Amino acid sequence: MLKSRLFWPILVLVIILAINLFVDPGFFKVEVKNGHLTGSLVDIVNRGAPLILISIGMTLVIATKGIDLGVGSVVAMSGAMAAMTIGQSMASDTSLTPLFIAIAAALGLSLAAGLWNGLLVSRIGIQPIVATLILMVAGRGIAQLITNGQITTIYYEPYSFIGGGYLLTIPFSVYLVAAVLAIALFMTKKTALGLFIQSVGSNPEASRLAGINSKNIILLVYVFSGFCAGVGGLILSSNVASADGNNAGLWFELDAILAVVIGGTSLMGGRFFLMGSVIGALIIQSLTTTIYSIGIPPETNLLVKAIVVIIVCLLQSSEFRQKVLRPRTRKPLKKEPENSSNEQEVKIS
Amino acid sequence: MEIAIPKLEMKGITKTFPGVKALSNVSLRLFPGEVHALMGENGAGKSTLIKVLTGVYTKDEGTVTLDGRSVEVSTPLEAQNLGISTVYQEVNLCTNLSVVENIFIGHEIMKKGKIDWKEMNRRAEKLLTELNLDIDVSKTLGSYSVAIQQMVAIVRALNVQAKVLILDEPTSSLDLNEVRKLFSVIRKLKNDGLCIVFISHFLDQIYEITDRLTVLRNGEWIGEYKTESLPRYELISKMIGKEFNNSKSITDNLALTNKGDYETVLAAEQLSKTGKIQPFNLELRKGEIMGLAGLLGSGRSELARLLFGADKADSGTVRIKGKKVYLNSPKQAIANNIAFSSENRKSEGIISDLSIRENMILAVQGRKGWFNYISRKRQEEMVDEYIKLLNINPPNPEQLIKNLSGGNQQKVLLARWLLTNPDLLILDEPTRGIDIGAKAEIQKLMLSLSEEGMSIVFISAELEEILRTCSRISVLRDHKKVSELENREEIKQQDIMKEIAGGVG
Known part of the structure; x- marks a missing residue:
């Protein structure tokens, strides 16, 4: 069943990668150089790591019928916090504080950001899109306050290991992604959390009456989303060895939402697919890579993504599918099974 | 009145939704200058009939005649143009616009391509004074009470030259004075020759304001009566039950409760929630089934929700097995x-x-809790057990519940609660809208659960069902628990209906 869910996203990913093969016959070549695994595919995974992480967090938020627009800002905040605690020394072996404290401070701030979002949504009852919009705007301000409005370069060498280091020939960021994904999969498959998230997202009132503490579930997914964005921020700032309050993680929230939707999780909440989101994030990263590699001007990057977003949104609309797609082919209907329930509801009401 | 020809007549109306016959061969006759009540419990087909009349739904069969002329109403706009107007329970006007804007929205008076505010103000004031309403038409609608808003909605309906005015639960959010005011408006419109359809769950109001009434039950036409010559309990029986056939009381489990030395499971004292249910006491012994009878909106569900903490009580205490508990x-x-x-x-x-x-x-x-995740194997054992026990179809645990019939969904929900092995099981209309077979199974299950010592609070609109299963019956009326009866052989549906109806039978 899982395989059929992932079929379409994987197909899209394969198509995008195949396009690259035409431009660059060596695209699929992966080799070990100086003990480092290198190649375009490795690059996509490595570069895509922050987005994959954020998409994992976003998946659980969207499964509760919510949305987290603050993740891009949290990426910037996390990087800024790490840069500040490490300090401005130009020497590559000097840090104000031990590395683990810098990491803890960055992740602590990210968790606090997630907690803030979660409290606004679950306790005060602000609509998720509005509640997280606050942090989307304010978070960049906070990040700039931390870095005094400067793009702060991080010279401390050990920090660059997070995003640029290799462990057993594999990029370290891949381990981070694998670890967070493993946590998410464990929590949602081996504990009842997955069931609770789906039930709260599908029918919050029925869940409350079944004795589920919906508020805490919702709080938790936002905190986890903040955590994922925080780890993403560490990787990103480590990779570029700087913290940029203005541009780090810019539009990541939209990319992450897109990744989740491509992965088969409906914005209506309920059923969610973590692996689908991971593939969705890889699709977006490949899309970006492809735009560069086949020589489309990079300025159009956002435009191409926007077009993909529009197509996905239209496919989610049952009205659109009925009007445009149904007369021609029924295949796309099978792709989005949750929409058949929408149609039923319309009939009944 | 019978000599007159009906202004509007609906005949043989049938409407089917996938899997449900919502209306079958239903008729409605409205005479000029009458207030006509449309009566029936939830799901009886009242709103479907209204929606057919106002063009929201298209009927499968039947005819509609207006002024002796056959008409096809297929959109709400066509209904409006024919003079059929509806005022819904929730006022669907724009509270942030002025009164006059609300009255004329969509029908603005134009002069040289511009809106003629002067004329609109004048007309609005005239319409309102005709109904003895003296309000400033330029103020926003939201600054007036719901009652006034309701009347503005009526004025809006009249402005489009209404011939038939449908008032769907117009009084449910009004206080007594506001109801008086609305009624004087209704009487005035009636004298002007308008046909008014009045839908309400308040029996007192039905008897005060309506001339005739039509009763529907389960999508079927039960009859058309003169309001004043139909006693209340007869009206109730037509709405909810069959005839006064001899009630079949339960036997075994009745004896059980009469012994009296059983443990008290639930004791609620002066439990209340403002606007929902007035303070009530309720005691339930082990293995007892208590029925809650009353019309829709009488407070029966509200009472149950307080016992489960689904709504928070304003006052009162609850004891479970003698221990005081907080059900927040x-x-x-x-x-x-x-x-x-x-x-x-x-x-x-x-x-x-x-x-x-x-x-x-x-x-x-x-x-x-999260971390005590029941193993998949154990889950499947539990689910399989209840699929077999309750005869759930399809017997596939991985089937999505939305694909099940109503009766089977209900069984799954019952299983959800039985798995928690409760001392007190509250079932609010568990048999509504499900087929006879599933209904009987659920009743049987309740009786066997009570024999095993489970206490049950059972809410149903069908008295027959309550009499068959419950050892005691609490009757609710107008958000108040009005009486408590022991279920004995001599209790008849009629007696309970009289209690439900209140006033003089």
Whole structure:
């Protein structure tokens, strides 16, 4: 069943990668150089790591019928916090504080950001899109306050290991992604959390009456989303060895939402697919890579993504599918099974 | 009156939704200058009939004649143009616009391509003074009470030259004075020769304001009566039950409760919630089934929700097995071994995206918490047991619950609560809208559960069902528990109906 869910996203990913093969016959070549695994595919995974992480967090938020627009800002905040605690020394072996404290401070701030979002949504009852919009705007301000409005370069060498280091020939960021994904999969498959998230997202009132503490579930997914964005921020700032309050993680929230939707999780909440989101994030990263590699001007990057977003949104609309797609082919209907329930509801009401 | 020809006549109206016959061969006659009540319990087909009349739904069969002329109403706009106007329960006007804007929206008076505010103000004031309403038409609608808003909605309907005015639960959010005012408006319109359809659950109001009434039950036309010559309890019986056939009381479990030395499971004292249910006492012994009877909106569901913490009580105490408990949330109630199945199966019961298995284990898992995840194997054992026990079809635990019939969904929800092994099980309309077979199975199950010592609060609109299963019956009327009866051989549906109706039978 899982395989059929992932079929379409994987197909899209394969198509995008195949396009690259035409431009660059060596695209699929992966080799070990100086003990480092290198190649375009490795690059996509490595570069895509922050987005994959954020998409994992976003998946659980969207499964509760919510949305987290603050993740891009949290990426910037996390990087800024790490840069500040490490300090401005130009020497590559000097840090104000031990590395683990810098990491803890960055992740602590990210968790606090997630907690803030979660409290606004679950306790005060602000609509998720509005509640997280606050942090989307304010978070960049906070990040700039931390870095005094400067793009702060991080010279401390050990920090660059997070995003640029290799462990057993594999990029370290891949381990981070694998670890967070493993946590998410464990929590949602081996504990009842997955069931609770789906039930709260599908029918919050029925869940409350079944004795589920919906508020805490919702709080938790936002905190986890903040955590994922925080780890993403560490990787990103480590990779570029700087913290940029203005541009780090810019539009990541939209990319992450897109990744989740491509992965088969409906914005209506309920059923969610973590692996689908991971593939969705890889699709977006490949899309970006492809735009560069086949020589489309990079300025159009956002435009191409926007077009993909529009197509996905239209496919989610049952009205659109009925009007445009149904007369021609029924295949796309099978792709989005949750929409058949929408149609039923319309009939009944 | 009978000599006159009806202004509007609906004949042989049939409307089928996938799987449900919502209306079958229903008729409605409205004479000029009368207030006509449309009566029936929830699901009887009142709103479907109104929606057919106003063009929201298209009928499958039947005819509609207006002024002796056959008409086809296929859109709400056509209905409006024919002079059929509806004022809904929730005022659907724009509260941030002025009174005059609300009255004329969509029908603005134009002069040289511009809106003629002067004329509109004048007309609005004239219409309002005709109804003895003296309000400033340039103020925003939101600055007036709901009653005034309701009357503005009526004025809006009149402005489009209404011939038939449908008032759907117009009084449910009004206080007594406001109702008086609305009634004087209705009387005035009636004298002007308008046909008014009045839908309300308040019997007192029906008897005060309406001339004739039509009763529907389960989508069928039961009859058309003169209001004043139909006694209240007869009206109730036509709405909810068959005839006064001899009630079949239960036998075995009645004896059980009469012994009196059984443990008291639930004792609620002066429990209340403002605007929902007035303070009531309720005691329930072990293995007893208590029926809650009353019309829709009488407070029967509200009472049940307080016992489960679904709504928070304003005052009063609850003791479970002698121990004082606080029921501020369903979670707390479940921790005290209370279970509650809501009357709104779709919105408050099933998690439609999830499977039978997931729906069934939800409450048990909720009580165990996240980390005590019931192993998949154990889940399947539990689910299989209840699929067999309750005869759930299809017997596939991974089937999504939204694909099941209403009766089977209800069984899954019952299983959800039975798995928590409750001391007190509250069932709000568990048999509504499900087929006879499933209904009988659920009744049988309740009786066997009570024999095993489970206490049950059972809410149903069908008295027959309550009399068959319950040992005691509490009757509710107008948000108040009015009486409590022991179920004995000599109790007749008629007696309960009289209690439900109140006033002079």
